[in-house]
Amino acid sequence: MSGSSSSECARIVRVLEGHYGHIPWWPGDTDEVLIGAVLTQQTRWENVVRALGLLKENSLCSVSALYDADHGEIERAIRCTGFYRVKTKRLKALATFVIEEYGGLALMAGYPTELLREGLLRVSGIGEETADSILCYGFHRSSFVIDAYTHHICGCAGIPEQKSRLKALFEEVLPSDPGTYRQTHAHIVEYAKEYCGKKRCEACILMNSNG
DNA sequence: GACCAGGTCCTTG
């Protein structure tokens, strides 16, 4: 608890890897990851899964289908994720970006990570976390995701930094391998869900006392 | 019934 921030990051990565090992996380094709990344904004993943199921039943679970769909039918399918009106607009904006700027996901996949990230951040409703989730889980790029859980856990571990700083720290510490990026983020979120209660956060106690 | 969830945008100070 007295090391540099980057060594603290490395410690988190090491400890959680030992604790969880490999866990499957965010399976699904690129279309599904893009859509899920928007739907999960400020929303429980279980509700996102339901919405993805409804989208599939209505043949709407793809970027190209959303591009063609009416707002009403999208809203109906994703209502259970909350913020359904604004999320429908965001999905439409994202689909429009992918189709009109790149001609589809397959072509988009041929471009470098930084270019894609800049583009995604220009889409209304796509912020840093959503963009990085799309890059990391949808396009298998080494772009580390800092979400609320990660931010919180880093605070527990004695790294009270801004999200942008944390992203740089993890990217400095991790090997440049997309699989490791995905796995590490998954570990952190699983750990947070397991140990961060509402009233008292057990993770803060565990991570400070011991490695 | 209050409180929170794997954010982002817009408005204020």
Add this chain to the structure above:
DNA sequence: CAAGGACATGGT
């Protein structure tokens, strides 16, 4: 630039 509110449904 930091802080606060809006967006909305579903679970505890």
